[in-house]
Amino acid sequence: MSGLENVKWVVASRPEAEVQASNFEMKREPVAPLGPGCMLLKARYFTVNPPARMALVSGGIARRPIPIGATMRGSGLAEVVESRNPDFEPGDLVMGDLGWQRYVISDGVRRRVVNKVQPREGFPASTLLHVLGGSGATAYFGMTEYARPRVGDTLVVSTAAGNVGALVCQLAKMQGCRVVGIAGGARKCGWLVSELGCDAAIDYKSEDVPARLDETCPNGIDIYFDHVGGAILDAALARIAQGARVVLCGGTSQYNNDLDWYGPKNYFNLVYKQAEMTGFYVFNFRDRFEEAHSRLAALIAEGKLQYREDILEGVENLPEALMRLFRGDNFGTQLVHDA
Amino acid sequence: MSGLENVKWVVASRPEAEVQASNFEMKREPVAPLGPGCMLLKARYFTVNPPARMALVSGGIARRPIPIGATMRGSGLAEVVESRNPDFEPGDLVMGDLGWQRYVISDGVRRRVVNKVQPREGFPASTLLHVLGGSGATAYFGMTEYARPRVGDTLVVSTAAGNVGALVCQLAKMQGCRVVGIAGGARKCGWLVSELGCDAAIDYKSEDVPARLDETCPNGIDIYFDHVGGAILDAALARIAQGARVVLCGGTSQYNNDLDWYGPKNYFNLVYKQAEMTGFYVFNFRDRFEEAHSRLAALIAEGKLQYREDILEGVENLPEALMRLFRGDNFGTQLVHDA
Numbered sequence A, B: 001m002s003g004l005e006n007v008k009w010v011v012a013s014r015p016e017a018e019v020q021a022s023n024f025e026m027k028r029e030p031v032a033p034l035g036p037g038c039m040l041l042k043a044r045y046f047t048v049n050p051p052a053r054m055a056l057v058s059g060g061i062a063r064r065p066i067p068i069g070a071t072m073r074g075s076g077l078a079e080v081v082e083s084r085n086p087d088f089e090p091g092d093l094v095m096g097d098l099g100w101q102r103y104v105i106s107d108g109v110r111r112r113v114v115n116k117v118q119p120r121e122g123f124p125a126s127t128l129l130h131v132l133g134g135s136g137a138t139a140y141f142g143m144t145e146y147a148r149p150r151v152g153d154t155l156v157v158s159t160a161a162g163n164v165g166a167l168v169c170q171l172a173k174m175q176g177c178r179v180v181g182i183a184g185g186a187r188k189c190g191w192l193v194s195e196l197g198c199d200a201a202i203d204y205k206s207e208d209v210p211a212r213l214d215e216t217c218p219n220g221i222d223i224y225f226d227h228v229g230g231a232i233l234d235a236a237l238a239r240i241a242q243g244a245r246v247v248l249c250g251g252t253s254q255y256n257n258d259l260d261w262y263g264p265k266n267y268f269n270l271v272y273k274q275a276e277m278t279g280f281y282v283f284n285f286r287d288r289f290e291e292a293h294s295r296l297a298a299l300i301a302e303g304k305l306q307y308r309e310d311i312l313e314g315v316e317n318l319p320e321a322l323m324r325l326f327r328g329d330n331f332g333t334q335l336v337h338d339a
Helices: A052-057 A125-129 A134-147 A163-174 A186-194 A209-216 A230-237 A265-272 A282-301 A315-327 B052-057 B125-129 B134-147 B163-174 B186-194 B209-216 B230-237 B265-272 B282-301 B315-327
Strands: A005-011 A024-030 A039-047 A075-083 A093-097 A103-106 A115-117 A154-158 A178-183 A200-203 A221-226 A240-248 A276-279 A309-313 A333-337 B005-011 B024-030 B039-047 B075-083 B093-097 B103-106 B115-117 B154-158 B178-183 B200-203 B221-226 B240-248 B276-279 B309-313 B333-337
Touching (some): A005 A315, A024 A315, A039 A315, A093 A125, A125 A333, A134 A221, A134 A240, A154 A163, A154 A230, A163 A178, A163 A221, A178 A186, A178 A209, A200 A209, A209 A230, A221 A230, A230 A240, A240 A265, A240 B265, A265 B276, A276 B265, A315 A333, B024 B315, B039 B125, B075 B125, B134 B221, B134 B240, B134 B282, B154 B230, B163 B221, B178 B186, B178 B209, B186 B200, B200 B209, B209 B230, B221 B230, B230 B240, B265 B276, B315 B333
Parallel strands (some): A154 A221, A178 A200, A221 A240, A240 A276, A309 A333, B154 B178, B221 B240, B240 B276
Antiparallel strands (some): A005 A024, A039 A075, A075 A093, A093 A115, A276 B276, B039 B075, B039 B103, B039 B333
16 A cells, blocks of 8 residues: 555643644654565554643653654554555454554554544444543542442532543432532533533532532532542542542642642541552453443443543644643544544 | 548640640649549559641641640559449459549449459450550551452551551461551661561651651552541651551641641642542451450460550650650650559
8 A cells, every 4th residue: 555644643742831833743754665574554543532641741650751853652443554464454453553544554452542442333433532442441440449339428529521431420310429520611511410410510620629519419429430639629628528539540730740640648548448549451351341332232232321522623633632632622432533 | 441642633734836845844732532433543554656746736627625624634544442333342443534644433323434344364454445445446446447458469558566556467477468668766777677577667856757768659659547647648748658547646747837737739640640538447357356365365475466665654654655655755655554
């Protein structure tokens, strides 16, 4: 397949504060011919996630930032368009770290882009990137293994309109919890209450979160599902009820702080309230993903669980997609589709 | 019983930094005659604990500091010396919040000093204040319910030579753990290794704790039993192994900071390492204290578990006992005996 042009984003500079467009540079180059055993992948969907900020600066816990000039890392779903590898044929779908680019040549060995997948029957392929992928599993195992909801529990979740948060809200309602979602802006907060059935929503952009937590959680917080860290985590820790479970799932407010995170001053309330704070890596549950995804799919099919996608078109929009995420401008799972 | 003189310590001022002798004032007053239903208690042993600092300043989480001029709060063991209460007779032992004073008149109703106790056969009464009391139960339930040691785990404990820490070290060794104790000074560190069987000890007063944790825990920390908070908690969190359990038991380094604690910046490592951080209030296990104490007593009787007491003589020494604790000068459970 000749004459194809790849479009890719390389890291141009490291963000000093917020991620900016100037941190990335778009490159165009001809797609190289396929070597033996190799295959050519065409990106279909990308997800963007807040920890990308750390990959750009410190490299996070592994301390391996993406080198300047290298292709930006990013997960997505791609289709095999040409194959010299006997295990793959055109039309196969694969998922993994594609890098921010339209075409990827895989040698069929690097794990990151040779994870063959199939969309679940009756669901669009894009769901593999959220509700029927890692985010769905995160919400499901976060609830079943860590939050462990009891009927009547008050659950608070931050980034409640996000891909994990929105599922957590709905799963918690199904299990008899009172649910308070924290999100940014009246539109998302309205959606949490009117569409997802939350008992209350707190707009962190315009409201006093601690005061609103006092109002909405008069008996304290039994489960706090955290995606943001920082002052909101501290406010929640100050209000946990006896036996509370704090489930750590993200720390969006701190990814800009990189290696100098805000430490929650109220952590010792875990002692006063005989509570626990836990974290987990969802891929440690990969042997049980089918359990999670079959149940979530059944709920969607029955109309009991909904999800929202926010799609930008074209790999050209990948930096913008990431910046939207940090600004909280996305409304639903932020995806980039490439036709 | 007339002519008795009470000696008591009242709060004279609130500590601005370290607790000082001048924060307390000794008062002498005649013991009042007993009203109907009342009994006169004579203090035998007191324990002092670091959270006392918070009771002096903010009142801790309850925000009720001890009023200036009021008797300093403090737990201990007392003997009934005179009784007009049919449920108690001279010679009975009671435990609870005696206040820092030689004599206490109890109306037999206030729970704090009407908790009748008996020393376990073959053990001195003072053990009710540590290994066969709350500290023993804390170590036992902290290990069984929260630390959940697996054979081969590396356990690190701070304040390792303290009343809970020393028990944790020994229990962990019995359960097949590698044990690293953190304590202040060569004498305590030597004792941890030579007497308690710790695999290594770290002297936080003279050594670089993070560097020594790297040396002594090459495969990371599976269990961290925290009594101090602050930078040491952070150093431990930075080194937890996959599936680690962080058991919060105290925060001595932070009791001076009162309501503005140092928050652990590395808390998010709980996510990377699929780990948990838990706290508990030992008296929630009170229905199971006999389980803990009978097992600990059996181990002591078999010579497999040891404890150390550090006793000052006379209620006059109560402020000094508390200050010694904050300086880390005590070597063993800090008690004050009053003859």
